[in-house]
Amino acid sequence: MKILNSIPKSDGFSMPAEFSKHYGCIMIWPHRRDSWQYGAYAAQKAFTEVIRAIAQSEKVIVCARFEDYNNARAMLPDHVRVIEMSSDDSWARDVAPTFVSDGTHIRGIDWGFNAWGGLEDGLYFPWNKDNQMARKLCDMLDVDSYNMRDFILEGGSVHTDGEGTVITTEACLLSKGRNPRMSKEAIEAKLKNSLGAEKVIWLKSGIYHDETNEHVDNICAFTSPGEVVLAWTDDQNDPQYAMSKSCLEILENTLDAKGRKLKVHKLPLPEPVLISREECEGLDDMDGEPTRTPGERLAASYVNFYISNGAVICPQFRDKNDQKALAILSELFPDRKMVGIYARDILIGGGNIHCITQQIPYFKRTEDMI
Amino acid sequence: MKILNSIPKSDGFSMPAEFSKHYGCIMIWPHRRDSWQYGAYAAQKAFTEVIRAIAQSEKVIVCARFEDYNNARAMLPDHVRVIEMSSDDSWARDVAPTFVSDGTHIRGIDWGFNAWGGLEDGLYFPWNKDNQMARKLCDMLDVDSYNMRDFILEGGSVHTDGEGTVITTEACLLSKGRNPRMSKEAIEAKLKNSLGAEKVIWLKSGIYHDETNEHVDNICAFTSPGEVVLAWTDDQNDPQYAMSKSCLEILENTLDAKGRKLKVHKLPLPEPVLISREECEGLDDMDGEPTRTPGERLAASYVNFYISNGAVICPQFRDKNDQKALAILSELFPDRKMVGIYARDILIGGGNIHCITQQIPYFKRTEDMI
Numbered sequence: 130m131k132i133l134n135s136i137p138k139s140d141g142f143s144m145p146a147e148f149s150k151h152y153g154c155i156m157i158w159p160h161r162r163d164s165w166q167y168g169a170y171a172a173q174k175a176f177t178e179v180i181r182a183i184a185q186s187e188k189v190i191v192c193a194r195f196e197d198y199n200n201a202r203a204m205l206p207d208h209v210r211v212i213e214m215s216s217d218d219s220w221a222r223d224v225a226p227t228f229v230s231d232g233t234h235i236r237g238i239d240w241g242f243n244a245w246g247g248l249e250d251g252l253y254f255p256w257n258k259d260n261q262m263a264r265k266l267c268d269m270l271d272v273d274s275y276n277m278r279d280f281i282l283e284g285g286s287v288h289t290d291g292e293g294t295v296i297t298t299e300a301c302l303l304s305k306g307r308n309p310r311m312s313k314e315a316i317e318a319k320l321k322n323s324l325g326a327e328k329v330i331w332l333k334s335g336i337y338h339d340e341t342n343e344h345v346d347n348i349c350a351f352t353s354p355g356e357v358v359l360a361w362t363d364d365q366n367d368p369q370y371a372m373s374k375s376c377l378e379i380l381e382n383t384l385d386a387k388g389r390k391l392k393v394h395k396l397p398l399p400e401p402v403l404i405s406r407e408e409c410e411g412l413d414d415m416d417g418e419p420t421r422t423p424g425e426r427l428a429a430s431y432v433n434f435y436i437s438n439g440a441v442i443c444p445q446f447r448d449k450n451d452q453k454a455l456a457i458l459s460e461l462f463p464d465r466k467m468v469g470i471y472a473r474d475i476l477i478g479g480g481n482i483h484c485i486t487q488q489i490p491y492f493k494r495t496e497d498m499i
Numbered sequence: 500m501k502i503l504n505s506i507p508k509s510d511g512f513s514m515p516a517e518f519s520k521h522y523g524c525i526m527i528w529p530h531r532r533d534s535w536q537y538g539a540y541a542a543q544k545a546f547t548e549v550i551r552a553i554a555q556s557e558k559v560i561v562c563a564r565f566e567d568y569n570n571a572r573a574m575l576p577d578h579v580r581v582i583e584m585s586s587d588d589s590w591a592r593d594v595a596p597t598f599v600s601d602g603t604h605i606r607g608i609d610w611g612f613n614a615w616g617g618l619e620d621g622l623y624f625p626w627n628k629d630n631q632m633a634r635k636l637c638d639m640l641d642v643d644s645y646n647m648r649d650f651i652l653e654g655g656s657v658h659t660d661g662e663g664t665v666i667t668t669e670a671c672l673l674s675k676g677r678n679p680r681m682s683k684e685a686i687e688a689k690l691k692n693s694l695g696a697e698k699v700i701w702l703k704s705g706i707y708h709d710e711t712n713e714h715v716d717n718i719c720a721f722t723s724p725g726e727v728v729l730a731w732t733d734d735q736n737d738p739q740y741a742m743s744k745s746c747l748e749i750l751e752n753t754l755d756a757k758g759r760k761l762k763v764h765k766l767p768l769p770e771p772v773l774i775s776r777e778e779c780e781g782l783d784d785m786d787g788e789p790t791r792t793p794g795e796r797l798a799a800s801y802v803n804f805y806i807s808n809g810a811v812i813c814p815q816f817r818d819k820n821d822q823k824a825l826a827i828l829s830e831l832f833p834d835r836k837m838v839g840i841y842a843r844d845i846l847i848g849g850g851n852i853h854c855i856t857q858q859i860p861y862f863k864r865t866e867d868m869i
Binding site for chain 2: 130131132199202210211212213214215264265268269
């Protein structure tokens with residue numbers, strides 16, 4: 130593995146869309162007792178369902194800590210690979226590399242990671258194991274790695290159509306806990322250079338109470354070039370209403386890199402999902418403070434789906450909109466199977482199916498590669 | 500990765516000779532403070548020299564603990580892959596899988612490992628991290644694994660010509676600390692079935708004071724089918740004399756699986772290598788006892804070389820026989836480069852270059868393999 134200090138865009142590399150062909154998917158076995166209730170058992174079961182669904186149509190590599198390795202290996206099917214790797218938590222989207230491709234080979238971008246805000250408003254301390262994963266995964270996959278550790282970014286805070294357009298949120302990328310010394314313009318240039326993009330669409334906000342400082346991947350996602358889904362509520366008393374409306378206005382009044390007007394599909398939100406007392410009691414304290422408070426609203430959204438080669442794996446909340454969300458996505462992904470997975474036990478950790486996955490784009494292996 | 504409970508020989512798999520074509524080599528970054536003096540710095544430098552020499556002609560994968568990962572990555576060249584993996588010590592020969600091949604694909608044998616003798620006369624406790632490495636390495640390489648954890652064996656205790664003959668030592672394989680409930684016949688059958696062999700040649704002993712219970716890989720090795728080198732001394736006052744002489748008699752009076760009489764090449768031993776007081780002082784105590792005693796004789800032998808695709812990497816001891824050993828090997832491996840590496844800092848840990856390496860035979864990768 131070479132550690133590169135050049136610019137992906139100048140090297141002819143760019144980030145493919147998630148709906149392009151994958152080699153596979155990286156995930157991390159959940160274990161953290163202040164993220165996952167009652168010793169992470171329920172989360173492990175939910176993750177396993179997601180892993181099984183993805184492994185139907187692409188390779189899945191699951192990173193497990195030494196302590197969890199044997200259990201993860203025993204719970205997962207044969208054709209899923211389990212790799213020992215230390216981690217602080219289990220959000221592959223945010224700590225695994227963001228892969229860029231030149232159409233034949235891939236390279237991984239090793240962003241800086243500081244647990245969604247570092248000492249300003251990060252969610253745990255320390256985060257050094259997570260921060261080392263991207264580079265280790267590149268070495269494991271035998272691909273070169275771009276050293277961008279001086280720039281804090283999580284994979285969940287950007288989406289691309291693979292044709293030059295990136296969507297992100299100001300709430301996250303301009304947050305004080307990430308790159309406070311960089312201007313919006315400098316951050317935009319960094320995104321374009323790193324992801325090989327021409328245009329960045331800046332939404333103001335994401336999902337209400339999303340503790341990642343409102344990652345874009347919980348509110349808006351490309352479903353094809355020129356088309357996006359947007360998390361939506363018609364309830365004007367919900368603080369989410371104004372947030373989603375502001376996104377809609379921006380999306381409807383911006384052209385993408387190819388000069389297209391975006392087609393926006395509203396994806397209804399479930400009813401607010403509140404964490405229960407029993408769930409809170411199953412979470413270890415963090416630094417002497419309760420991790421969550423009973424009744425706290427979780428950042429539930431159907432937009433947090435994963436697009437595998439053969440399916441769209443979408444969170445479900447036992448809500449009246451579960452089927453509706455699947456039906457809308459089904460129209461937008463006519464060649465893929467819709468797989469709904471009950472995801473409350475993932476949501477309790479603070480994210481959802483998209484957050485716990487990171488796709489590896491398809492690439493050409495050389496003869497001597499393992 | 501499938502975990503197989505079938506018999507390699509019945510499946511058409513057998514262990515190729517070390518001098519067959521390799522895909523690459525597995526090594527483990529040294530770290531153990533009661534094995535490697537002064538925090539393992541000198542050992543790391545010596546391992547790095549070995550790694551660099553092997554990486555000239557085949558891939559090298561180095562397993563490093565989380566704590567050592569960044570240092571190992573920084574010390575090693577780009578084209579060597581560093582993989583996070585927990586280990587108790589650094590003897591890849593004995594804890595990595597023994598690979599078997601059907602000519603196209605490979606599988607790894609996951610033997611039981613108990614630190615060279617378990618509670619009877621093992622060298623450290625616990626050994627669970629080491630014992631888990633073979634299976635993890637198979638998963639990492641995306642190859643299936645034979646579950647033989649109920650049989651204690653280290654890779655260093657067997658050598659094969661790849662044509663049906665295996666050499667081992669009674670001192671090791673019949674030791675009380677390994678498989679005391681199995682007869683010699685049962686152990687021989689297990690070796691034949693696992694390694695796909697027809698004939699097992701049993702030497703009585705190995706190198707004097709070799710704490711592995713005298714692994715064969717320190718005293719005798721195949722250099723081609725029908726030819727071996729044997730560690731030798733002419734000093735009849737050296738306890739090694741009778742040990743080597745007994746091996747010679749057995750080797751000269753046994754036919755191999757193909758009915759050939761073996762050609763035995765004597766490889767002179769260096770003068771006895773004794774550990775110094777300063778070296779002992781740099782080793783942490785083990786369970787409150789000194790690990791080694793000043794003046795203790797180490798199991799130095801030139802036979803502990805590694806055959807890479809392009810070279811023979813042979814230990815050197817700053818001894819008058821260093822050049823002689825290289826010259827003899829050079830005749831036996833006319834197509835390979837001879838690389839001598841000063842290996843006192845590896846020997847202090849108890850083994851040498853062969854012990855810290857494990858070859859991965861060449862295999863055909865499928866299109867979707869990483």
